[in-house]
Amino acid sequence: MSFLVFLLVIGTIHGVLLFFDSFFKSCMHHPYRLFLDGTGLTVKFLRVEWYTTALNRSLVKWSTSSPRLLAKLFDLGVYSTLILLPVSLGVLLWSFFSSWTRSGGTEGSLVEVEVLVPGVTLPLDELHYYLGTLLVSSVVHELGHAVAAVLEDVPVLGFGVRVYFFLPVALTELNSDQLNGLRVWRKLRVLCAGVWNNLTLGLVALLLLQSSMPILGWFYHINRGVYVTEIEKKSPLLGARGLVVGDFVTKINSCDVRNLDSWYDCLLQALRKQPAYCLSSEFIHRHDESTPVGTVDGLTQCCDPENPTNTCFEYLGESDILEIPQHVCLPMRLSVENSFRYCENDNRCTDKGEQGYCLKPLLANSTTILEITRRGRNVIYLGHPGDIYRTVKVSNFIPKLRYIAPNLGDAFTLFLRYLTVFSFGLVLVNVIPCYGFDGQHIVSVLLTHQLTRFGMKSQTRDICILLITSLCTCLQIALLTRFLWNVLF
Numbered sequence: 398m399s400f401l402v403f404l405l406v407i408g409t410i411h412g413v414l415l416f417f418d419s420f421f422k423s424c425m426h427h428p429y430r431l432f433l434d435g436t437g438l439t440v441k442f443l444r445v446e447w448y449t450t451a452l453n454r455s456l457v458k459w460s461t462s463s464p465r466l467l468a469k470l471f472d473l474g475v476y477s478t479l480i481l482l483p484v485s486l487g488v489l490l491w492s493f494f495s496s497w498t499r500s501g502g503t504e505g506s507l508v509e510v511e512v513l514v515p516g517v518t519l520p521l522d523e524l525h526y527y528l529g530t531l532l533v534s535s536v537v538h539e540l541g542h543a544v545a546a547v548l549e550d551v552p553v554l555g556f557g558v559r560v561y562f563f564l565p566v567a568l569t570e571l572n573s574d575q576l577n578g579l580r581v582w583r584k585l586r587v588l589c590a591g592v593w594n595n596l597t598l599g600l601v602a603l604l605l606l607q608s609s610m611p612i613l614g615w616f617y618h619i620n621r622g623v624y625v626t627e628i629e630k631k632s633p634l635l636g637a638r639g640l641v642v643g644d645f646v647t648k649i650n651s652c653d654v655r656n657l658d659s660w661y662d663c664l665l666q667a668l669r670k671q672p673a674y675c676l677s678s679e680f681i682h683r684h685d686e687s688t689p690v691g692t693v694d695g696l697t698q699c700c701d702p703e704n705p706t707n708t709c710f711e712y713l714g715e716s717d718i719l720e721i722p723q724h725v726c727l728p729m730r731l732s733v734e735n736s737f738r739y740c741e742n743d744n745r746c747t748d749k750g751e752q753g754y755c756l757k758p759l760l761a762n763s764t765t766i767l768e769i770t771r772r773g774r775n776v777i778y779l780g781h782p783g784d785i786y787r788t789v790k791v792s793n794f795i796p797k798l799r800y801i802a803p804n805l806g807d808a809f810t811l812f813l814r815y816l817t818v819f820s821f822g823l824v825l826v827n828v829i830p831c832y833g834f835d836g837q838h839i840v841s842v843l844l845t846h847q848l849t850r851f852g853m854k855s856q857t858r859d860i861c862i863l864l865i866t867s868l869c870t871c872l873q874i875a876l877l878t879r880f881l882w883n884v885l886f
Contacts, residue, residue, distance in 0.1 A: 403521055407563045411443050437557065448557035448568075456540075456556075460547035471545050471586040474593025478585075478828060478839065481592070485828040485836075489869065493876050513818070514881075515563075523811065528565060530815035532558070534595060534823050535567040541594030543569045545587045551575045581846045588839050592827050599820030606813040613806050617794035620655045622647040624792045624803045632788030633780055640769065640776055645795045648770035651739040657793045664782040667767050673713055673757035674736035675746035676727075678720060681754065687726040697759050700726035708732075710756040714743035721754050729758065733768055733777050831870040840865060 418440040421429040433439065439446040460467065515524050543553050554570040576587060610619055625644040634640045646654050650672045652663035686707055690699045699709040708729040712721050737753060740746050746753035758766055767785070769776040778785070794806030830840035841862050848858045
């Protein structure tokens with residue numbers, strides 16, 4: 398499903414929800430209103446909201462359980478946020494200017510900021526990870542504000558989640574009058590608590606991600622190969638002689654497959670380099686079905702074109718050896734199965750004292766032979782490695798027991814990756830003083846406090862805060878616009 402189709406589907410869902418919301422409000426006004434009030438749901442244009450006050454008591458409990466510890470932690474959050482504030486501004490400025498000075502791409506950039514858009518920079522089949530981790534990061538962020546507010550005797554009016562188009566965002570409603578009446582440091586505790594929670598969550602997720610392999614090693618074999626988890630119906634590897642779900646692959650040709658990265662590297666190597674095989678003289682003479690050598694579409698041919706099982710091989714050794722001609726026609730699958738090693742020349746083609754000969758199949762374009770080593774009989778595939786890349790999905794995790802699903806290991810590590818990225822991403826975005834983000838209020842409190850000490854008038858202070866916030870907001874919008882333009886056009 399393409400990104401535009403995805404947007405169309407989401408837009409259609411919102412349209413249907415808005416239609417039924419309007420319909421029930423007009424036809425079943427009273428019961429529908431009772432339903433909305435009881436569930437806390439609200440449907441608006443391209444937005445669905447859930448709001449509740451049921452968590453207020455729990456927030457008070459959490460905040461009063463260890464008030465001194467929480468106060469120290471939120472103090473640390475203020476210090477961390479004040480350190481990250483100039484860092485985030487530097488990243489924003491660097492990203493903005495480098496995006497306009499680079500002629501194309503992000504190569505050579507010390508700092509790279511990327512906008513994560515499902516279907517554009519992220520695959521749509523990982524959308525549930527995207528939305529789930531974004532929701533978790535957002536909820537943890539808002540819970541930080543709520544707990545800090547209760548700790549500073551600022552009432553929490555409610556907690557909720559809004560879904561803007563398809564993006565879930567948590568929200569905490571505080572009593573703004575009492576918040577604004579706090580002293581500077583206590584106010585900063587509340588304002589910086591969300592950033593601090595995201596920073597802590599990101600560090601915990603990163604630590605778990607780094608230690609995930611030892612943890613999962615109790616349940617899976619890791620770095621011993623890859624496990625086939627899915628084969629598409631259109632895959633040329635599907636069939637009696639092909640791969641099956643549950644196979645674990647340890648080699649592609651002479652390339653060792655240890656994990657997902659080496660799986661892709663081996664496929665790339667197979668595309669770039671045609672394999673050659675050591676075959677015995679007896680095998681060559683027994684199965685050679687050569688015809689007069691000719692050229693078809695620039696490719697040397699020495700086989701009968703009506704026999705698709707045979708392939709023309711080129712001898713890579715000394716051309717003056719009379720025993721083996723320069724080109725021989727051999728059955729491709731049988732030749733691969735009876736070769737005793739891969740080679741580049743005759744120097745390594747000796748097996749148990751018997752001299753072998755190095756032969757390379759002559760194939761058109763990017764077609765190649767792939768011998769996939771697995772438990773049981775190897776799979777031999779003649780085609781493009783890209784077909785395997787697109788239609789066969791594999792996992793790093795080979796289950797030690799049958800009832801353990803390999804997908805759980807992949808899901809765990811992928812969830813932690815997304816959680817780390819979104820947590821640190823929300824830290825960066827919220828610290829920058831832009832409209833609607835924590836940075837706007839943090840910078841406003843800091844500037845108001847400092848400029849008041851210098852005797853600056855209230856109107857001048859407001860103008861300074863407005864200029865800084867407007868400038869950073871414009872930079873953010875320009876950077877986002879530039880990124881989307883480069884990606885979409």
